[in-house]
Amino acid sequence: xxxxxxxxxxxxxxxxxxxxxxxxxxxxxxxxxxxxxxxxxxxxxxxxxxxxxxxxxxxxxxxxxxxxxxxxxxxxxxxxxxxxxxxxxxxxxxxxxxxxxxxxxxxxxxxxxxxxxxxxxxxxxxxxxxxxxxxxxxxxxxxxxxxxxxxxxxxxxxxxxxxxxxxxxxxxxxxxxxxxxxxxxxxxxxxxxxxxxxxxxxxxxxxxxxxxxxxxxxxxxxxxxxxxxxxxxxxxxxxxxxxxxxxxxxxxxxxxxxxxxxxxxxxxxxxxxxxxxxxxxxxxxxxxxxxxxx
Amino acid sequence: xxxxxxxxxxxxxxxxxxxxxxxxxxxxxxxxxxxxxxxxxxxxxxxxxxxxxxxxxxxxxxxxxxxxxxxxxxxxxxxxxxxxxxxxxxxxxxxxxxxxxxxxxxxxxxxxxxxxxxxxxxxxxxxxxxxxxxxxxxxxxxxxxxxxxxxxxxxxxxxxxxxxxxxxxxxxxxxxxxxxxxxxxxxxxxxxxxxxxxxxxxxxxxxxxxxxxxxxxxxxxxxxxxxxxxxxxxxxxxxxxxxxxxxxxxxxxxxxxxxxxxxxxxxxxxxxxxxxxxxxxxxxxxxxxxxxxxxxxxxxxxxxxxxxxxxxxxxxxxxxxxxxxxxxxxxxxxxxxxxxxxxxxxxxxxxxxxxxxxxxxxxxxxxxxxxxxxxx
Numbered sequence: 121x122x123x124x125x126x127x128x129x130x131x132x133x134x135x136x137x138x139x140x141x142x143x144x145x146x147x148x149x150x151x152x153x154x155x156x157x158x159x160x161x162x163x164x165x166x167x168x169x170x171x172x173x174x175x176x177x178x179x180x181x182x183x184x185x186x187x188x189x190x191x192x193x194x195x196x197x198x199x200x201x202x203x204x205x206x207x208x209x210x211x212x213x214x215x216x217x218x219x220x221x222x223x224x225x226x227x228x229x230x231x232x233x234x235x236x237x238x239x240x241x242x243x244x245x246x247x248x249x250x251x252x253x254x255x256x257x258x259x260x261x262x263x264x265x266x267x268x269x270x271x272x273x274x275x276x277x278x279x280x281x282x283x284x285x286x287x288x289x290x291x292x293x294x295x296x297x298x299x300x301x302x303x304x305x306x307x308x309x310x311x312x313x314x315x316x317x318x319x320x321x322x323x324x325x326x327x328x329x330x331x332x333x334x335x336x337x338x339x340x341x342x343x344x345x346x347x348x349x350x351x352x353x354x355x356x357x358x359x360x361x362x363x364x365x366x367x368x369x370x371x372x373x374x375x376x377x378x379x380x381x382x383x384x385x386x387x388x389x390x391x392x393x394x395x396x397x398x399x400x401x402x403x404x405x406x407x408x409x410x411x412x413x414x
Numbered sequence: 415x416x417x418x419x420x421x422x423x424x425x426x427x428x429x430x431x432x433x434x435x436x437x438x439x440x441x442x443x444x445x446x447x448x449x450x451x452x453x454x455x456x457x458x459x460x461x462x463x464x465x466x467x468x469x470x471x472x473x474x475x476x477x478x479x480x481x482x483x484x485x486x487x488x489x490x491x492x493x494x495x496x497x498x499x500x501x502x503x504x505x506x507x508x509x510x511x512x513x514x515x516x517x518x519x520x521x522x523x524x525x526x527x528x529x530x531x532x533x534x535x536x537x538x539x540x541x542x543x544x545x546x547x548x549x550x551x552x553x554x555x556x557x558x559x560x561x562x563x564x565x566x567x568x569x570x571x572x573x574x575x576x577x578x579x580x581x582x583x584x585x586x587x588x589x590x591x592x593x594x595x596x597x598x599x600x601x602x603x604x605x606x607x608x609x610x611x612x613x614x615x616x617x618x619x620x621x622x623x624x625x626x627x628x629x630x631x632x633x634x635x636x637x638x639x640x641x642x643x644x645x646x647x648x649x650x651x652x653x654x655x656x657x658x659x660x661x662x663x664x665x666x667x668x669x670x671x672x673x674x675x676x677x678x679x680x681x682x683x684x685x686x687x688x689x690x691x692x693x694x695x696x697x698x699x700x701x702x703x704x705x706x707x708x709x710x711x712x713x714x715x716x717x718x719x720x721x722x723x724x725x726x727x728x729x730x731x732x733x734x735x736x737x738x739x740x741x742x743x744x745x746x747x748x749x750x751x752x753x754x755x756x757x758x759x760x761x762x763x764x765x766x767x768x769x770x771x772x773x774x775x776x777x778x779x780x781x782x783x784x785x786x787x788x789x790x
Contacts, residue, residue, distance in 0.1 A: 293501035296468050299488040300495045301515030301562065311514075315505045392505075 151375070158368035165365055175369040184369045192347065193354035194373065200264070200339070200350060201332040204271035208328045209321065211272065212279025217313075219280065220287045237277040245274060246341040253342065263344040270338040275331045279324040286320035319392035326385035330378045417479055418444040418569030418602035420465065425474035427460050427626075434460045436626035438474070442619075444569065445600040447593065451613040451649070452623035458606045461623075462572050465604065466495045478570065489518070493570040494563035498578050500555045502547040502562075509534070509543035512561045519566070533565040536595065553584045564595070570602045577612065589616055610650050614638065622646045640680070642768045647691045654697065654736045658690045660766045667766060672732025676708045677761040682768055689767045696763035697738035699726065699749065704756040708764065712736070714753040724749065728757055 158176070162169025175183050184190050219231055237245065253266045260266055290313075298312040299305070314321070336352040343349060349357075351374050355367050420442040427435040435457040442448045450458040463469045465476055467488030475482045483491055494515070503511050513530045521529075534540050537557040547555060556576060563571055576592075577585045593616045596603045607613055613620045614634045621631040622645070630637060630646045638650050647653035659670040666679040669690050682688055700709070712728040715735065719725075724740045726749050736757065740746045749755070 291499075291501075293497050293499060294503060296466075296488070297495070297497060297501040297562075298503070298514070300466055300468075300491075300493075301566065302489050302518035303515075304489055304518075307518070312503060316503075318505075 154368050155372050155375070157365050158372040160365045160368075163364055165363055165368065175365040176373075182364050182366050184366055184373065187366060189346070189349075190354060190366060190370055193349050193351045194370065196264075196347070196349060197333050197351040197374075198377075200267055200271060201329045203268045204275055204332040205325050205329045207268065208272040208275045209279055209324045212276040212324060212328075213283050213317065213321065215276065216280045216283035216287060220284055234280055235277050237274045238281070240274075242274070242337045246270070246338045249273070249338065250341040261344070262342055263348055266342040266344075267339055267348060267350075270342050271328075271332045271335060274338065275328040278327055278331065282324050282327065283317060283320045286317055290316050319389040322388035322392065323385045326381040326388075330381045330385075333374060333377055333381075416444050419477075419479050420570055420602060420604065421475075421477040421480075422461070422465075423475045423477070425461065425464060425476065426472050427457075427464060427469060428472050433626050435464070435471075438626075438628060440621065440628065440631070442602055442604060444602055447596050447603045447605065447616055447618045449605045449607060449613045449617040449620045450623055451607055451610065451620050452629075453608055453649070456623040457626035458623050459574055460626075462495075462574055462604060462606050465570075466493060466572050467491045492568045493572055494566055494568045495572045495574065496556075496559050496563050496576045498575040500559040502555055502558055504547050506547070507543065508539060508545050508547060508550070508558050511547060511558055512565055514562060515566045529565055529567075533561045536564070536598075537561045537591075552580050553588065556580065556588065560592075560595075564599070564601075568601075570604065571596075573603060573605045575607055576605075577609075578607075585612070592616060614650065622649055640765060641691065644689055644691065644767055644769050647767065652694055652737070653691050654694060656690045656692075656734055656736070658688060658766070660685050660688050660690075666761065669764060669766060671710075671730075671734070674710055674732060676710075676759060676764060678764045678766055679761050680765040682766040689769050691765045691767055692736075692759055692763050694725070694737040694739040695723075696760060697728075697736060698758040698760070699728070699738050699740060700756045700758055702754040702756055704758070706758070708759050708761055710757045710759070712755055712757045714749045714751055714755060716751060717749050728755060730757060 156168070157165050159171050159173065160169050161172035161174065172178075177183060177185050184194070215234060219227070219234060222230065249266070249270050250262075253260055253262055260269070294312055294316065295308050298308045303311060334352070335350070336356065339348075339350045340353050340356075343353065351370055355371060358367055420440070422438050422440040425435055425438040425440075426433070438457075438461055450461060452458050460469060464471050467483075467486065471484055474484075476484050478492060503514065506514070509530060512534055513526055516526045516529065531540070534543060537560050539554060539557045539561060542550065542554060542558075547558060550558065556579075560576070573592075577588055580588065589612060592603075596616075605612075605617065617634055619632060620634055620637055622629045622637065624645055630642050632640075637646060641647040641650065641653075644653070644655055647655070656671060660678070660682050661668045661670065662681070662685050663677070665681070666677060667681055667685065669676040669678050671690070676690075678690065702711070710730050710732075712730045714726055715729045716727040717724055718727075721742070723742055724746075726738045726740050728736050728738060730736055738757070740749065
């Protein structure tokens, strides 16, 4: 069939289409399996034993809503993600605008350094923060505050990338036009720049949320005890001790949160950038998503 | 109405080592349609941006109605700009775009609405008020950008190649309309373009710019008929440039071209070796052997059919090649390669330029492509 497409360039690229579908199925398979076992009516995580939602809502102390440790983990993950989202986004926007306007000496290195967390191995980053909070900045110490700072730090780079992309699309002209029409500097930001940035802001908020709720390494290193355990940490710990399908149920809930966040990001982006030409919305979300899988 | 008097004094702008604007002195009286014309990089846009307040001059003053506004921020200057790429607010409707600036002036809601409606009617976009700007065509977007700037009734409007992104036919329509609006409102227009047709058809006065300086500034007709330099001659229309020696004679001068002596009614700044210029449409071809002043024998080397005229290239007896535009009006003879002709360069149209000869020859070589492209 591949030789056919080589001989006939107008034929459908069946071979490539085939590979694409195999890849999609292969990447979804483990996720689907994990979700399937969340609904297992038995205790096993390896053999299928009928359908049930008892690992979510069951009254036994092993279900997500029955086991207080799993519930605490879920609450803590959501609090961390919410805080990271609300702190990293405004900071990232300011950083992006600053980097965009900064011309001249030092702006080159600053640009690179601001994006460095995107490529720094997360483990190196987490160990670094751990040492910082346990030796130099002991007033903060380990715990929720340290976790929030860690999440904000690494997710801000994503905000910078998203917002700068949008700033480049907007261009400097609209700001000049607004000033030219009599808008004072603050009004230029409030009435022109931020409304035009809205899609990027919405995307940033939800991407930071998704990154934070997914995170394991930074959360783990900066945790101080049981009350700072996140869902990924809980799953990891329990998977080695006494795993039940409740872990799958918890993971399924996490997946749902992440997908809802991404879906909202996409929808909001589409809404704010409606009527604009080009597929920038899709491209931007796609680029974020691939970054999120680090 | 006497508002809208713009005066630039010794304006200089540097970017690092590059002199973008190199000492511009200019006076634009109220209500004038003034054009800055030049190739890219000549400093015309930088000058406009300094008047708007987006760039700060390194030296010099910008006076609006007599008071210096070099240190006034853009949002407090009584000048408005129409941008080349429109710079519309895509998150607002057309009417919101037009009314944007009025929010910062102390005006009632009714007055705001009245002025927005009036200006939208003037630029013929009344029926587009509720549309989003992304749904508009290029020409419509340009009208919105114009309305948005005009509604504030500032005494000076700055236009940065506003028609640059539009197709040819639309450009001509909008040229006529811009001129009509400018005359109706009696606002000072400072217009930046690299398009000689735009400059010639709309402007009261044109400044031809080059290398951050004003090369020549005058009414369009004078610029075209009496350019001072080869650069101006080539940038506006096409020109034949001849290396000559000029000698003062009477009110004009004698032009020595090889073994021939021609008369010119122009008077260069200094006599000596220089450059003479004549427009192709003023070069008259006469039958071989015609006698009289300012006539030279020549031989047709090439004829290019251009539609409404023929571009006839004649090799003069002294070796120079000269272009003549012969109208296709049914009366003029059709020339062929090898025809012997007599070339008449009228004294009134033969002009000795102020350039030093080296400069002029360099520029003639440089601007060959410009002349060629305008001829096509």
